[in-house]
Amino acid sequence: MGKHLFRSSPPPEKPTAHLSLAESAVQECMSNINTVISKWTSPAASSSDEFLFSTNSRREAEEFVTAVRHLQSTMHRLVSVNPSSEKLIYAQNLMQSAMKLLESEFHRVLKANREYLDPECVSVRSYRSSRFSTSTTTSVSDSEDESSYEENADEEHRFSGGDSDAMDDLKMIADCMISTGYAKECVRVYKTVRKSIVDETLHNLQMERFNLHQVQKMDWEILESKIKTWLKAVKLAVRKLFFGERILADHVFSSSGLIVESSFTEITQEGALILFTFPEYASKIKKLTPEKMFRFLDMYEALANLYVEIESIFYFESAAAVRSQVINSLARLGDATRLMMTDFESAIQKETSKTPIIGGGVHPLTRYVMNYLSFLADYSDSISAIFENWKLSVPTPLPDSLYISGGDEANPEDLYSSPVSVRIAWVILLTLCKIDGKAQPYKDVALSYLFLANNLQYVVVKVRSSTLKVLLGDDWVFRHEEKVKLYADKFEKLAWGRVLDLLPEIPTDEISPEEAKVLVARFNDEFETSYRKQTSWVIPDPKLRDQIKITLSQKLMLVCTEFYRMNRFAYGMVGDNEAISRYTPEDIGNYLSDLYFGSRGSGSVSTAGGSGSGSGSGTGSSSTGKARGGRSSH
Incomplete structure (x- = not known):
């Protein structure tokens, strides 16, 4: 309470004859x-x-x-x-x-009323219900501007939470003190109390003041933890803390835009700069590796998504440093992302492993690249902005196998207008180029084509099942699916060609029993050789596995069935007390099912013939087949 600095009543004037x-x-x-x-x-x-x-x-x-x-x-x-x-x-x-x-x-x-005037309380109902226009942030140089300012401030308060009586009391006091020439005293108290609240809130959000040197010295595990903390804090700070402070200042000092600007800026600017400078410092660490890119994209996305709100909250000319810092941090995050993307592409080109993948399965490089790109595609808006003016440099020459009919795939810029689509298509192209080279060491050409089919199918499935499809388009998926079929066809011809070539073009033509006997014996040997060779080969993707099995069955089973029907006697001939034929059409179907699915027909295979080799092939295939069936194509 104020002290009694005056008498209880005004002093009487000395009596005069002419008191007006x-x-x-x-x-x-x-x-x-x-x-x-x-x-x-x-x-x-x-x-x-x-x-x-x-x-x-x-x-x-x-x-x-x-x-x-x-x-x-x-x-x-x-x-x-x-x-x-x-x-x-x-x-x-x-x-x-x-x-x-x-x-x-x-x-x-x-x-x-600190609890009720907490920025979160003040902003909770104001969030997205009130936006600041330029009229609410300019100085009130005339009565028209001042009236407009007060109307806007009152409208913002109508949507605000917190204790409305407290906010109205503060406004009443501020209006009175400002109008009577005591604005300085009022603003001093307001700044002192509110800045302590802002500083304390940022401290509770675990926002610390770092310089560049401190950030650069941090181990990645520590810095990553700081980034996660920052990601949680930045949304709360912008949408609750700073937004709430802006709402409160606008309401309390609605009679003076200049006071709103000076008080709000002085209260929030220091904390805002600490918050928005951190991404810039993090972007300048010395060891930027591709694996770290997603944390930087998280920060970029968070800032980019909040930028419109930051710009409206910190609209004042005196808060230009805050807006500039956000823009600068976005630029540095973009630089860091492009650098890590370049390193990622370089790592693909420098990958030198030469050991063939057992069974022709999916190469770790393919899995790594496609998983990386599918994650990257989830940041399509951010990387679209980051890659917008980033020119792609395509080295030549590239392998002829990378050119796909229907589109010059070796020149992604000719196919896509989006810089992101161009960049991702290029990275996939680099990967397929590497995979093409890794198919060469396989001694069995059929296995090399199976390897190519498996890897390209993995790429296609990843694209089709992620945001990559939106970026690359249906045409890209269609063209690469066609190439998978081309690889699969070549695999079938090379793996089963000798078996298919033994079957007559017209299975219903009559041949002598001896000719049939020789043909059946050769067919048995070739089928068993092809089957045994493939028991260790893998087709991880169920759709591709089914496609190959169906196509092969259509080519093999129809002819075998007709030939078996016309030459049944040859299958029944006996030599040295051993059945000449070990593979009836039903047995072949069971073996193919066991080879390509593992869990089907294994029982029939083990009893299909009298020889131990048939049983052994079936058992071996069953174990590897189950392993294939249990692996994901993703």
Whole structure:
């Protein structure tokens, strides 16, 4: 409470014969004002536990503020009537005491209602319901601008949460102190209290002040942890802390845009710069590897998504440093991302492993690249901005096998307008180029084509089942699916060609029993050789496996069935007490099922013939087949 700095009533004027009517009116007004103000500024009021701005005395608070305004206007009138009046000194003391009380109440309301004036509470209902226009941020140089400012501020408050009485009390006090020339005292209290809250909130969000050297010295595990913390904090800081502070400042100081700007900027700028500088420092670490890219994209995406809100909250000219820092951090994050992408492409080109993958399965390089790209595609908006003006340099020559009919795949820029699509198509092309080279060491050409089919199918499935399909398009998927079929066809011809060549083109043609016997014996040998060779080969993708099995069955089973029907006697011939034929059409079907599916037909295979070799082939295939069936093509 303010101290009693004045007498309880205004000093009477010395009687004069010519006391004007105006002076009499001023004296009466001063007496009435003194009664209202003294009630709350007297020594008795100072010792009371009752506060002016409380629920029980809200009407009296309004009367007090009204009395202060009347006091100010009365002082102006008094100056015009009698500039040397003793009442001016008394009025000035009365005004100072009233301002001291209002300043004390302003501080008390700010502190006592901290929970309700917490930025999160203030902003929770305001978020996305209120946007700042340029009219709410310019200086109020004339009455029209000032009126517009107050209307906007009132509209924002209508959507705000927190304790509306506290916010209204603060506004009432601020308006009164500003209008009576005590804005400096009011703003000083406001800045001190609110800045401590902003600093404490950022501390609770685990935001620390780092310099570049400190960040560069951090181990990646520590820095990654700091990045995760930052990602959680930045959204809360922008959408609740800074937004809430802006709403509160706009409401409390709605009578002056200049005060809103100066108070808000001074309260939030230091913390905002600490928050928005961190991504720039993180982008300048010395060991940027491709595996770290996604954390930097997380930061880029977070800042980019918040930029419009940051720009509107920190619209003021005095907050230009905050906006500039956000733009600078986005630029540095983009630089870091492009550098890591270049290293990623370089790592693919430098991959030199020469050991063939057992069974012709999917190469680890293919899995790594496609998993990486499928994750990268989830950041399509961010990388579109980052790659926008990044020119792709395609080295030549590239292997002829990379050219696919229907599109010059070795020149991605001719196929796509999107820089992201161009870049991703190029990385896949690099990978397929490497895989093409890794097929060469296989001694069995059929296995090399199976290897190519498996790897390209893995690529296609990854594209089809992720955001990559949106970036590369249906045409890309179709063309590469056709190439998978081409590889699969070549595999079938090379792996089963000798078996298929033994079957007559017209299986219903009549041949002699001896010719049939020789043909059946050769067919048995070739089928078993092809079957045994493939028991260790793998086809991880179920769709590709099914496609090959169906195609092969159509080519093999139809002819075998007709030939078996026409030459059944040859299958029944016996030589040296051993059946010549070990593979009836039903047995062949079971063997193919066991070879390409593992879990089907293994029982029939083991009893299909009398020889141990048939049983052994079936068992071996069953075990490897189950392993294939259990692997994911993703």
